Amino acid sequence: MRRKGLKILMVTSEAAPFAKAGGLGDAVSSLANSLSSLGHDVRVLLPFYSVIPRDLRQNFHPLPGILSVHLGQEHWARLWEFSPPGRPCYYFIEYDQFFFRDRLYDGPYGGFEDNPQRFAFLCRAAIDLPEFLQWIPDVYHVHDWMAALVPIYLETVARHGPLAHTGSVLTIHNLQHQGYAHRSIIDYAGLPWELWQPDKMEACGGINFLKGGIYFANKLTTVSPTYAEEIRMPALGCGLEGVFRFRGGDLVGILNGIDQDLWNPAADPTLPANYDVDSLSGKNLCKMDFCRQRFNIKEAGSRPLFVAVSRLYSQKGLDVLANILPWVVETMDVRFAILGCGEWLLEEQLASIMRCFPGRIWFYRGYDETLAHRMIAAADFFVMPSRFEPCGLTQLYSMRYGALPIVRATGGLKDSVVSREQGVNRATGFVFCDLTHQALYNAIGWACATYYDCPDDMLTMQQNGMRRDFSWEQSSRRYLDCYHWAMEKKT
Ligand code: ADP
Ligand code: GLC
Secondary structure (H helix, E strand, O other), rough: OOOOEEEEEEOOEOOOOOOOHHHHHHHHHHHHHHHOOOOOEEEEEEOOOOOOOOHOOOOOOOOOOOOOEEEEOOEEEEEEEEEEOOOOEEEEEEEEHHHHOOOOOOOOEEEOOHHHHHHHHHHHHHHHHHHHHHOOEEEEEEEHOOOOHHHHHHHHOOOOOOOOEEEEEEEEOOOOOOOOOOHEEEEEEEOHHHHOOOOOEEEEEEEEEHHHHHHOEEEEEEEEEHHHHOOOOOHHOOOOOHHHOHHHHHHHEEEOOOOOOOOOOOOOOOOOOOOOOOOHHHHHHHHHHHHHHHOOOOOOOOOOOEEEEEEEEEHHHHHHHHHOOOOOHHOOOOEEEEEEEOOOHHHHHHHHHHHOOOOEEEEEEOHHHHHHHHHHHHHEEEEEEOOOOOOOOHHHHHHHHHOOOEEEOOOHHHHHEEEEOOOOOOOOEEEOOOOHHHHHHHHHHHHHHHHHHHHHHHHHHHHHHHHOOOOOHHHHHHHHHHHHHHHHHOO
């Protein structure tokens, strides 16, 4: 049966290339692109942050009129539109008191105190938007705690209005962040007080946005099948495992795809040389260029280059890598290059290790997308020893760029990387289980031995990864099934 094109409204705090702190922004916009190319009317609402690059902002157009946002008290905001032909339509809600800041979520002293108010505002704006546009979505697809109040509004104060038949799908990209607030947020958001109950939004005497969203969304997804199982158990359920078991029948794990045009070694304009699966000589030039610039050496081929590009937070397990790095470079003939920023102590640790091992370890403290592309292209191996990883995109990027991922068997890493022990004809990387110093050291040693002793296997594994299909093709169809299930619940 052929289904009609859907009207989908995505609500998100990030969308690449406008505003991104990590993979959430990549995932939302590449899924939106994929759904739009399948013929659906996809629109995306996000805040008009002052960090959106000026050259992108130049293409936004103001919508006529002012949106009134019906929180406990009415607020008024302007909307801007960016609607390139054949692509999703983006709406940016302007409210400088909340979104005119140097960063998306946090300052030097941690998360912004008014984050609950900022994202309650976004969610309520998403509820008021359809009438303003005279465009009623079939389904809301909302992402993480920042958009989790949308399903709650839909099932409470907006239950009988024009959105009465609109379904909701909540995708959890990272359960570590749940959106805790003082209970007074209920009045601020204009929500009813009966939500302040343990089987709704209440948590530890306050309010948990995500918990409420999980109770009320018509369908729940997370970004890999393994993570969808892991969060039902205490170790990775972050206190919500009981809620997931309660809603378990509606929870689906769908592996993220990637934007294969943006991440394409054969046409990536940021690289010094392009290459594809049939000829990797360009990759060697990328490695040579990188090693010359960052390690001040002329040759590239002799030693393996291990790379990590990451937010530096405990989730990513790079503290364990930092602890063993001196031991690794003293006992193995390898080079390490790391790009990242996050926890200050880890940044300091990596910076001081780099000073002790010049020419062998290089660390760049910061966020730099061009450099990320160049490092992944130059890498022989990509290290990602995450404590937990809902999906992970960088291991997908690295396989596409012929860098073999070394990953811990968790979440989307387990679902996307085929380990060497599965046989060289299928393998795309190295998978280890325990996040211990010894296990990570052994995995790096295993990769190093493959590089030096089995270059043919190495090439086969690189080609296996480069040939894998990481497009949204299949996953976006699974999201469409979820949208239809959600809509059925509202008919
Ligand atoms: P997460 O969202 O948990 O950070 P993902 O692997 O899903 O992990 O996505 C990370 C995204 O952020 C990728 O696009 C990666 O290239 C990018 N990224 C992370 N840290 C940096 C950095 N320091 N510089 C440039 N890009 C980065
Ligand atoms: C989160 C997760 C990451 C995932 C990304 C996109 O940031 O930490 O694993 O890839 O969202 O879904």
